[in-house]
Amino acid sequence: MFESIRLDWRSLVRLGLLAGVIAFSLCTIGMVETFNERELISGVFTVGHVLLFAVPAGVGYLCAKDSSKSKRIAVLASGFIVGLFSALPLIVLVLLVRAIDLRELGLVNMSPALGDLLTFNLGGVVGSLVLMALTGVLGLAGSAVHVMPDRIRRPLMNGVLGTLGVGLFSDIVIALLRNLFGRGAVRLLFAAGSLKPGVGIGLFIILAGVTALWEARGERFRGGLASMVPIPGRHLRLVGPVLGILVVLILPLLLGTYLSEVADVVGLYILMGAGLNIVVGLAGLLDLGYVAFYAIGAYTMAVLTSQTELGYGLSFWTALPLTVLAAVLAGFILGVPVLRMRGDYLAIVTLGFGEITRILALSDFLKPLFGGAQGIQKIPNISIAGVEFVKPEHLYYFILAGCLLAFFISSRLRDSRLGRQWMAMREDEDVAEAMGINLVKTKLLAFAIGAGFAGLAGAIFAPKLSAIFPHSFNLIVSINVLCLIIVGGMGSLPGVVVGALILVGMPELLREFTEYRLLLYGVLLIVMMIVRPEGFWPSEVRKRELRAGSEEPSPAGGGNPVEPT
Amino acid sequence: MRQQFLERFSWIDLFLWVLRVGVIVLIVWGTIRSLALGKYSATTWLSLIIAGLAQGSIYALIALGYTLIYGVLLMINFAHGEVYMAGAFTSTIVAEALKQSGYAERYPIPMIGLLLVVSMVVSTVVAVLLERVAYRPLRGSPRLVPLITAIGASFALQYIFRGLYGSAFHTYPEFGRMWGRWNVGGATIQVVQVVVLVAAVVMMVGLYLFVERTKTGKSLRAVSEDKEIAALMGIDVDRVIAITFAIGGLLAGAAGVCRGLYQPQGMYWFMGFFPGLKAFTAAVLGGIGSIPGAMLGGLFLGVFESVGPNLFLEGLGIPAAYQLKDVIAFTMLVLVLMFRPQGIMGEKLAEKKA
Numbered sequence: 001m002f003e004s005i006r007l008d009w010r011s012l013v014r015l016g017l018l019a020g021v022i023a024f025s026l027c028t029i030g031m032v033e034t035f036n037e038r039e040l041i042s043g044v045f046t047v048g049h050v051l052l053f054a055v056p057a058g059v060g061y062l063c064a065k066d067s068s069k070s071k072r073i074a075v076l077a078s079g080f081i082v083g084l085f086s087a088l089p090l091i092v093l094v095l096l097v098r099a100i101d102l103r104e105l106g107l108v109n110m111s112p113a114l115g116d117l118l119t120f121n122l123g124g125v126v127g128s129l130v131l132m133a134l135t136g137v138l139g140l141a142g143s144a145v146h147v148m149p150d151r152i153r154r155p156l157m158n159g160v161l162g163t164l165g166v167g168l169f170s171d172i173v174i175a176l177l178r179n180l181f182g183r184g185a186v187r188l189l190f191a192a193g194s195l196k197p198g199v200g201i202g203l204f205i206i207l208a209g210v211t212a213l214w215e216a217r218g219e220r221f222r223g224g225l226a227s228m229v230p231i232p233g234r235h236l237r238l239v240g241p242v243l244g245i246l247v248v249l250i251l252p253l254l255l256g257t258y259l260s261e262v263a264d265v266v267g268l269y270i271l272m273g274a275g276l277n278i279v280v281g282l283a284g285l286l287d288l289g290y291v292a293f294y295a296i297g298a299y300t301m302a303v304l305t306s307q308t309e310l311g312y313g314l315s316f317w318t319a320l321p322l323t324v325l326a327a328v329l330a331g332f333i334l335g336v337p338v339l340r341m342r343g344d345y346l347a348i349v350t351l352g353f354g355e356i357t358r359i360l361a362l363s364d365f366l367k368p369l370f371g372g373a374q375g376i377q378k379i380p381n382i383s384i385a386g387v388e389f390v391k392p393e394h395l396y397y398f399i400l401a402g403c404l405l406a407f408f409i410s411s412r413l414r415d416s417r418l419g420r421q422w423m424a425m426r427e428d429e430d431v432a433e434a435m436g437i438n439l440v441k442t443k444l445l446a447f448a449i450g451a452g453f454a455g456l457a458g459a460i461f462a463p464k465l466s467a468i469f470p471h472s473f474n475l476i477v478s479i480n481v482l483c484l485i486i487v488g489g490m491g492s493l494p495g496v497v498v499g500a501l502i503l504v505g506m507p508e509l510l511r512e513f514t515e516y517r518l519l520l521y522g523v524l525l526i527v528m529m530i531v532r533p534e535g536f537w538p539s540e541v542r543k544r545e546l547r548a549g550s551e552e553p554s555p556a557g558g559g560n561p562v563e564p565t
Numbered sequence: 566m567r568q569q570f571l572e573r574f575s576w577i578d579l580f581l582w583v584l585r586v587g588v589i590v591l592i593v594w595g596t597i598r599s600l601a602l603g604k605y606s607a608t609t610w611l612s613l614i615i616a617g618l619a620q621g622s623i624y625a626l627i628a629l630g631y632t633l634i635y636g637v638l639l640m641i642n643f644a645h646g647e648v649y650m651a652g653a654f655t656s657t658i659v660a661e662a663l664k665q666s667g668y669a670e671r672y673p674i675p676m677i678g679l680l681l682v683v684s685m686v687v688s689t690v691v692a693v694l695l696e697r698v699a700y701r702p703l704r705g706s707p708r709l710v711p712l713i714t715a716i717g718a719s720f721a722l723q724y725i726f727r728g729l730y731g732s733a734f735h736t737y738p739e740f741g742r743m744w745g746r747w748n749v750g751g752a753t754i755q756v757v758q759v760v761v762l763v764a765a766v767v768m769m770v771g772l773y774l775f776v777e778r779t780k781t782g783k784s785l786r787a788v789s790e791d792k793e794i795a796a797l798m799g800i801d802v803d804r805v806i807a808i809t810f811a812i813g814g815l816l817a818g819a820a821g822v823c824r825g826l827y828q829p830q831g832m833y834w835f836m837g838f839f840p841g842l843k844a845f846t847a848a849v850l851g852g853i854g855s856i857p858g859a860m861l862g863g864l865f866l867g868v869f870e871s872v873g874p875n876l877f878l879e880g881l882g883i884p885a886a887y888q889l890k891d892v893i894a895f896t897m898l899v900l901v902l903m904f905r906p907q908g909i910m911g912e913k914l915a916e917k918k919a
Binding site: 025028029030031105106107108109284286288336337338339340341344345347348349351352353355356359360362363364365440479482483486515516518519521522523524525526529530533 | 895
């Protein structure tokens with residue numbers, strides 16, 4: 001029977017060992033162990049397990065994808081073998097950790113606890129065998145997912161991913177439950193912030209069941225819906241957006257203080273993202289020193305309103321226009337020297353500007369103005385007609401207003417003459433200039449308007465914290481903002497929101513990840529650039545532009561492809 | 566005549582000219598004031614210059630990686646500073662173990678050799694892997710794409726090594742002490758500074774010979790002229806690019822050990838970022854793509870940075886001028902890119918390269 005199944009042993013072993021080495025590296029840099037502290041299903045299953053198990057399952061899936069033409073049983077067998085071999089490097093790791101204390105040699109995360117984690121506290125030999133069997137089964141499962149028909153795969157995947165999602169974002173779910181149904185509901189379903197085992201299984205069954213039902217019976221319902229839409233006409237189409245707006249409006253009530261604080265931070269990043277989106281996304285000027293304008297906004301606001309001897313004690317509303325003006329001016333002034341630089345050079349020089357701003361704010365030289373490392377304190381709260389915005393829930397509305405303003409301005413700008421000029425300039429500066437676009441004016445306006453948004457974000461940031469320090473304005477902020485517009489999709493406004501939620505909101509919820517946050521950012525950037533350079537929610541123009549190079553004109557597509565000359 | 570002038574006149578040019586003149590006036594004024602104050606003696610200046618040269622030779626070694634890679638791929642390998650960090654940090658961890666076991670004290674020279682090998686191997690492996698995993702799939706994509714990938718790679722590498730060795734500061738064994746000091750005309754010079762400088766120069770001469778005299782070097786030059794034509798001539802372009810990254814890694818690894826000898830303290834996961842930026846500045850200063858330019862640019866930047874705060878800034882009455890050391894380097898980068906983007910040695914770059 002086995003003669004009929006031909007397996008490419010060499011490539012399977014290589015793939016399995018490669019996956020094992022990846023899992024090995026994840027362990028050596030401490031990710032598995034750190035993530036193990038966060039339980040998804042109370043007492044049973046942690047994020048560390050997910051990370052560890054995702055590797056053999058993923059490689060099993062990839063392996064099945066590559067060999068999808070061969071027999072089903074062969075695909076499953078190769079998934080299993082790849083999984084088995086991916087355990088070998090991990091077993092080496094277990095042996096290493098048990099034999100010597102690598103922590104004394106400087107590898108701080110190679111603790112004996114890691115060995116226990118990998119062998120499930122079952123001891124060296126038994127644990128290693130169990131680990132190997134488990135990775136084999138996971139590899140098999142990964143390849144099975146690829147082989148099985150859609151109507152089984154969808155319910156299974158929805159069940160697994162949904163349960164994992166609820167476990168991961170338990171903070172949000174718990175806050176929602178608490179605010180809607182009281183603490184009793186939380187205690188019923190969760191134990192110490194993670195799902196109870198029974199609840200997890202129940203959730204999986206419900207999700208899988210609902211999906212299966214939908215798959216089986218959904219056709220009729222969907223057909224009904226499709227025939228329904230034309231009759232009530234506009235009203236039904238409005239339901240979605242109206243619901244969305246309602247949710248955004250009452251969000252702080254649902255989330256409570258801590259999560260509202262998170263929403264505020266996300267909002268500030270959305271505001272900055274909308275600004276950088278103009279500079280990078282529309283005008284194509286890669287600015288790595290965007291934090292400079294944020295800092296300038298925050299410091300101007302602080303100096304104008306602070307009640308210490310450094311400040312002038314103006315009110316927030318008097319200072320706000322001045323602050324935005326200062327940021328816009330800074331955008332012009334920093335824009336002039338870089339007018340003739342392109343691409344890489346522009347990126348490095350703007351990065352230099354960002355660092356210069358921070359170092360100057362930190363230095364003793366400007367201490368009489370900006371307070372040096374101690375920063376500026378006693379910045380009064382934002383107030384409207386005597387009502388102070390203190391709590392994050394209240395500030396949320398203020399930031400929301402700022403974001404809406406920014407979105408309005410940038411969507412109008414994008415469709416204006418200026419926006420078209422920016423995009424033309426992004427495509428090709430020389431051609432744009434030949435078409436009569438004044439590059440100097442267009443570039444400077446991009447820098448200045450982008451800077452204005454960052455200035456606004458800074459102006460809100462200063463009273464929000466009521467004290468600012470140079471350390472709040474380091475390069476990481478620029479990188480964060482850049483990443484979020486890239487992940488969301490350059491030049492796309494909804495993309496900014498998606499990017500901010502993924503890159504700023506998610507890490508705040510997964511606090512255990514803080515240490516590895518930037519590692520994940522970095523990997524995400526690389527993967528995005530290779531796999532999906534247009535972002536999660538790309539703008540139409542950008543999508544076409546980035547895909548244009550890879551899609552060869554097909555001769556069968558009708559018409560003559562243009563001959564290259 | 567007047568008409569013509571008015572047509573050509575622009576506020577931007579005026580601004581740039583004011584900036585140019587302003588910077589030069591500030592530098593000259595600060596220098597004169599500082600020298601007039603007479604706070605520092607000639608020997609102090611001399612030791613500052615020597616320290617700057619030692620620091621600069623480390624920048625130069627890293628800068629060569631930028632220059633070589635820019636030469637073949639026309640991209641700034643933003644993560645090159647992390648390649649340097651990888652070697653330096655790993656060799657620090659090994660060095661600490663050697664120190665504990667006592668070998669470092671007993672056989673310093675062989676141990677430095679061992680560390681050099683460790684550092685160079687690690688940096689080379691990281692550089693080659695980086696090219697294979699992150700950059701090779703992106704050949705031929707729009708120019709912003711590899712740059713963004715490089716930024717991502719930079720952060721990923723930092724945090725991988727932080728995860729590997731922890732976030733604490735580490736210290737090299739004090740190898741530099743054993744060579745002692747020289748006394749030259751009243752100025753004391755740490756011999757380790759001279760050692761670092763000489764080592765860097767030797768490596769650069771070696772690199773120059775490699776690029777100019779060997780067959781691989783020839784194919785490297787061919788690829789940097791034109792990748793397509795080079796491929797048509799039978800050169801394996803991917804292999805040459807990988808070799809370029811490997812050479813960059815080797816030099817960065819050597820720079821890591823030099824740094825450990827010269828400044829044993831403060832080895833940690835973020836140690837590569839600013840040297841990387843400054844090395845890039847050095848590469849641009851010397852003219853990116855030019856090997857002797859990277860050397861000169863590095864030394865120049867090192868000396869500028871070392872002497873600058875005392876020479877230019879203190880005379881202007883700026884307190885605690887040493888805090889602004891990095892500002893000098895970055896300002897220099899901006900000025901060079903504004904006024905002479907081709908650098909000291911660089912040829913006039915074609916539009917597509919600039």
